[in-house]
Amino acid sequence: MRKLTKFRKLAAALAAVSLTAVFTAAPALAADEIEVNEDISVSGDYDWRRFANDHITLNVYNWGLYISDGSDDSVNVISAFEELTGIKVNYTTFDSNESLYAKMKSGGASYDVIFPSEYMIGKMAKEGMLAPLNYDNIPNFANIGEEYTDWDFDPANVYSVPYTWGTTGLIYNTTMVEEPPTSWSALWDVEYTNNVLMFNNSRDAYAIAAKMLGLSLNPQSVEEVTTVMDTLKQQKNVVQAYVMDEIFDKMEGGEAAMAPYYAGDALTMIDENPDLAFVHPEEGVNFFVDSMCIPANAKNKEAAEMFINYMCEPSVGLANCDYIGYSTPITAVWEMLDDDLKYSEIAYPDQEVLDKAEVFTTLPDEINAAMDAQWSEMKSFEEGGSGWMVIVMLLVALAISGFNIWRKLRKKSRDSY
Structure with missing residues (x-):
C-alpha cells in the first residue's frame, strides 16, 4: 500500500x-x-x-x-x-x-x-x-x-x-445469493458456476485475485504476476463472461449472480434493480x-x-x-x-474500507509486459474454450473437409464414365 x-x-x-x-x-x-x-x-x-x-x-x-x-x-x-x-x-x-x-x-x-x-x-x-x-x-x-x-x-x-x-467491490443479486458475500473468493465459488461475471481488463481482474491471495494489487515481480494469473485461470470455469459496460444489462436483467465492479456504477444498477446489493470485500479494494x-x-x-x-x-x-x-x-x-x-x-465508504484500500501504481515495463502477455494468453484460451475442445473441433472440420473432397472426386469419377 x-x-x-x-x-x-x-x-x-x-x-x-x-x-x-x-x-x-x-x-x-x-x-x-x-x-x-x-x-x-x-x-x-x-x-x-x-x-x-x-x-x-x-x-x-x-x-x-x-x-x-x-x-x-x-x-x-x-x-x-x-x-x-x-x-x-x-x-x-x-x-x-x-x-x-x-x-x-x-x-x-x-x-x-x-x-x-x-x-x-x-x-x-x-x-x-x-x-x-x-x-x-x-x-x-x-x-x-x-x-x-x-x-x-x-x-x-x-x-x-x-x-x-471511487472504490471497487462486489455487486450481487440477493435473490440468487443467500448470504451476502464478504470475500473476493465468492467469485471462485463453484456454486455460482456460469453465474459470475468478471472484469474484462487485466489490471482490475489481477487486483481482485491478488487481494484474495493476500498480495498487493501492484505486483513486485514477474513471478508474482504468474502466481496471480494462475489463480485467474482457475476461476475461468466459474465465469459466465468477462465484461465491462455489458455488466449493466446483465446484472440489471438478473442474468448473473455476482460481479466485481466500480461503486458508482453499482449505485446505477441498484437503482434499476432493487434486488441488487453491494459490498466491499474484507481483503481490501482498489481506490x-x-x-x-x-x-x-x-x-x-x-x-x-x-x-x-x-x-x-x-x-x-x-x-x-x-x-x-x-x-x-x-x-x-x-x-x-x-x-x-x-x-x-x-x-463514500467508511474509514475501515479506506484503511484497506490500495491505489494502482504505474508498473515497471517488464512487469507490465508480463501482465499484458499473460492476460492475453488466459483470455484467448478462455474465448476458444479448453485445449482439447479446440483440437476436437479442428479434427471435425478436417474430417468434413476431407469428406467433401472425397465426394467431389467420386462424383467426377462417375461422370467420366
Whole structure:
C-alpha cells in the first residue's frame, strides 16, 4: 500500500464536511455568475466566449456512461458547454484504460480531452503522451479538495485534474445469493458456476485475485504476476463472461449472480434493480481516481483547458455526480448532493474500507509486459474454450473437409464414365 495518509485525510475531510453541511444551505447564485440554463451556472470571471468564433470542435474521449448526458431527465452538460462557449464537442467513449491506451498509442485518432485512471496517467506521462496543463486556464482547480490531489502517479498534478474517485467491490443479486458475500473468493465459488461475471481488463481482474491471495494489487515481480494469473485461470470455469459496460444489462436483467465492479456504477444498477446489493470485500479494494488530461498531440489545448475548467464548476460537477453516482472531488458538490447519495456507504465508504484500500501504481515495463502477455494468453484460451475442445473441433472440420473432397472426386469419377 502507499499514501495511506491520503485515505485518512479523505475520511477526516468527509467527516468534517458532513458536520458543517447540516448547518449549510446550498449556495445561492452569486452576482458574478453566468446562468447557462436552469441547472448550470458558471463563474462570470472567466472568459468563456474567447473561442466562440474560431469554429473549434473538441474531441472528448471518456468512459461509457460517465457524464450527465441529458438521458433519464438528467442535465446535458455537453450541450450546456457548447451553448456557453460556442465550441462544438465530439464526444466518444471507451470501456477500459487499456483500450484508451491502445487507441492513443495507435495514432489512429486525435483527442483533446481524455479521462484515464491513475496508473494509466503515470504510464502515459512517462511515455510523453500527455501535455502539461496551464492552470491559468483552469482556475476552478481550486475547487478540488486537496486530499484528492498530488498523488504519486502525478505529483503536483502536472498532467491531470481529478474528475471522480471511487472504490471497487462486489455487486450481487440477493435473490440468487443467500448470504451476502464478504470475500473476493465468492467469485471462485463453484456454486455460482456460469453465474459470475468478471472484469474484462487485466489490471482490475489481477487486483481482485491478488487481494484474495493476500498480495498487493501492484505486483513486485514477474513471478508474482504468474502466481496471480494462475489463480485467474482457475476461476475461468466459474465465469459466465468477462465484461465491462455489458455488466449493466446483465446484472440489471438478473442474468448473473455476482460481479466485481466500480461503486458508482453499482449505485446505477441498484437503482434499476432493487434486488441488487453491494459490498466491499474484507481483503481490501482498489481506490481509484479518474482524471481529465490533455494528450500531447491535442490540436486545441487551450480550449481543452476551458472544458476541464468547466467540468470543475460546482453546478456541472453536481449534475455529473448526481447522474453517474460516482464520488466527487469537488468539495462544494458534496454539500449539494441529495442525502441518499451524500451519505451512501457505497459512494463514500467508511474509514475501515479506506484503511484497506490500495491505489494502482504505474508498473515497471517488464512487469507490465508480463501482465499484458499473460492476460492475453488466459483470455484467448478462455474465448476458444479448453485445449482439447479446440483440437476436437479442428479434427471435425478436417474430417468434413476431407469428406467433401472425397465426394467431389467420386462424383467426377462417375461422370467420366
